Amino acid sequence: MNLTGQLIIGAENVAATAGTMKALNPATHEWIEPDFALGDAAHVHQAAVLADEAFDSYSHTSLSQRAAFLHSIADNLESVRSELASRAALETGLPQVQLEGEVNRAATQFRQFGEVVRQGRFLQLAIDPAQPERQPRPRMDHRLQKIAIGPVAIFGASNFPIAYSVAGGDTASALAAGATVILKAHNAHPGASEIQARAIRQAVQEHGLHEGVFSMVRGAGNTIGEALVDHPLIKAVTFTGSEHGGMALYRRAQRRPAPIPVFTEMTSVNPTFILPAALAVRNGQIGDGFIERMLVNVGQACLRPALLIAIKGPGLETLRSAMVKRVSEAAARTMLTPGIHASYLDGLKLMERAGARRIAQGGASHADFDGQSALLEVDGVRFLSEPLLAQEVFGPSALLVSVDDEAQLLAVARSLQGQLSAALHLENSDLALARRLLPVLERRTGRIVVNAFAHPQEVNYATVHGGPFPATSDSRFTSVGMSSIERFLRPVAYQGFPDVLLPEALREANPLQLPRLIDGQ
Template identity: 40%
Template sequence: MITHNIIGFQQSATSGKYIYATDPAMLATLPEAFATATAEETDRAVSKAHQAFNIYRKIPGTRKAEFLHEIAKGIEDLGQVLIERIMQETAYPEARVIVERNRTCAQLRMFAAEAISGGWKTVTIDPALPDRTPAPRPEIRKMMIPLGPVVVFGASNFPLAYSTAGGDVASALAVGCPVIVKAHDSHIGTNALVAEVILEAARKTGMPDGVFSSLNGDGMHTGQQLVLHPLTAAVGFTGSKQGGRALFDLGQQRENPIPVFAEMGSVNPVFIFPGKVRSDSKGLAGQLVASMTMTVGQFCTNPGLLIALKDHHTEAFLDELAIALKVIPEASMLNHGIYKSFHRGVAAVREVNGVIMLHDHQSSEGLRTAPVLATVPADVFLAHPQLHHEVFGPFSIIVLCENMDEMLSVAGALEGQLTATVQVSDDELTETQPLIDILIYKAGRIIMNGVPTGVEVCAAMTHGGPYPASTDSRFTAVGHHAVQRWLRPVSFQNFPANLISGMTND
């Protein structure tokens, strides 16, 4: 395992400072000492990426695809070594880790196909009109080009799919952008294993030195330097609203502002119509509890807010939820920061007058926690905006509405979301239109009779949404169109065809 910073094809450890991974289940410090990056090493990584960009962007898509395929193969070839390290650093069960590994490799191969197709260039050609009067029109061609070096911050809750070889990295590499990864402290050993795979894949496929670097950071300093570096062209981030907003603000404060694509907070509201509760109260409760507690609720799409009409059927539904939650055992959260933030968020909810805790849980030994469920009347919810904020972890609050108008008021008061879900019976489908009309301007993905967890990697997926779900609701962090974050359009007017041959896919 490489414990130094990876700067292109070189390793570097000059700071004399080290950070260590922690086993959250055992609260044990793992033995490997990972060298933190100095300001000089950070500068060198970005400078190398800039130099590599001038070569890498011109490499044919077929060769970029070979690079991505080699990364996927290398991750698979790590086998149990990688799986066990992730389990050790996250306390995730093996099945969960294998699913994420398979998703990560499939995603790499999907973006390899995108690199080959060249469709991301979205070439548009307006032919010349030499005989047009009163003035002829020259031929104009428009295409997308890569922005340049991209900085990617690893996510705490996805050590593979949103980290060192995740969607941000794969999509940027597919369209010709070198990448510098800021490793996440929570799974820094996993990062080291995957970064070495990418390094070897780059060498094997003849990619330029600097196409990929991985830096170990100590606190916020390394991240700030990466965003502020004048040669950084764009940033990808998955994490908290506080962290994402700080990076976004840094990106805008630069002399030359850059896009910071941050995927951040979301409570992923679930609107439950009365007919759905009447027809399948127990099944719906089980479905929502499973989604709420999956991986100790540590998903950005966790259903943290349920909205229902107050009646005796809903009261029975609440009982079903409480029963289903009682059999969910305690489990370890990812790290101290997430654990403390979760219990701080629950405590803030608990203090609001009118909130009733249906299934409560106080701090346990270590980082172990159990799910928490609360209810609140809609008028109290509307009067207390702090109840609208994400509590990252196994938590949901149920808003009880007196009527459908109040449910619509709750929908209208919400911040931007990654997802919004509508649970409805067939007989009520026509009644959902006023709600849907609100939700399409609140969320990036709207789900009918499902759960928000489980983000399909496909061309039609939108993983993003209005702020604070993301910093730019026009883009997605998942699926084929994730590449669009790392591109900008250029028009070529009156260019001879031979000068732009190979640049377009016409």
């Protein structure tokens, strides 16, 4: 596939009006051809008008039509797997084989959402039949279904250039809901973004859908993003990235004349608690496994375990030694962008100034943007006195917190802000402490893992990838898994309708044979 470098706005390839950019290979520090177009607010308006024009027809496609469309996107992604992974590897420094796995995951998500659409449970159909004889006042017929919220803007992430980018779960779940999508591509991987966008547009054309179902824009600085959030035709926004960036978009959206929801995934240290009996018998195993998961993606994964809390006692020294050994043996690897690399180094300096002691570091860097792994340690008293130590350092580092007793462990847990996940390692004799810890963690995270680590995560119906602020801006929703479709839905009730005028899913004969709640049953 020859890359055009142009914006994809509906069926049109659009040339630059605000300059161009090239992708950077972070491993070689070399610029990669071709030039990629940068757009402006006029392109956002063009895409938003198309998305709005497409919304009524697309949101009313039949469930079978929409599911087939999602399956076609999956097929198209798989047809360019090797090319897409190869280009993404050039733009990110990540291994091609890993990125081919991301393509598989992206395709799988589209197929999973296709099945969600076919099953129709996401519509949450409910019927309260008329009761004309009810006294003192008759009840009219009431019927409810969920519909798509409207055109949505999705911000592609930097750290997973496929699975959380143009063809990621946000796009899949929004299209499954019946929303039209404008995707803001991340400038760190423009070539990979174009390949994905063309795969989606091809499916739009194959199924004869309105061209405004999907567009992809790109811009310099904040102009494009701000224009997307401000545009009155956009009805929701998703964002994966830093707390600073996510909250800037969130606050901007609330200042609109008609505020809209912004679903952000921002920051998490994914704390791991090792309870005393588990520490005594599985110390080295846990320490080694923790660091193994921390190092995935050069520490640039939202679910990497970055904070480990253990009570001083039998097994702590062996745990520490295993972690030191694994970190010391880790080779430095290329980080995704110069900006992420610089922020990582700054974050380590801030942690050390706050009182953390570096007890191990990995192999030396040999290139400009190599991330050298690091293990830091602090005691419970210091951790509780310095909030900075609980903040995320995005990269291949972890903090070991050694606490004095159960009371201090619980105090550390209570001091944490919202997290995407938390993990417990325990044995049967730890159950009493675990029961005390669980309510604390339930208030602070959307997922709790026992005797495993937060990463990796399955993508399924019970998946939760969300949590209280600052992990996300709305803890009621997940950004991964089948229920992530709920972000893009809102309820509509139909009262007193003649059967012929009702949406097909709510008609008396249930022609689609979908599950429905009738009079609460």
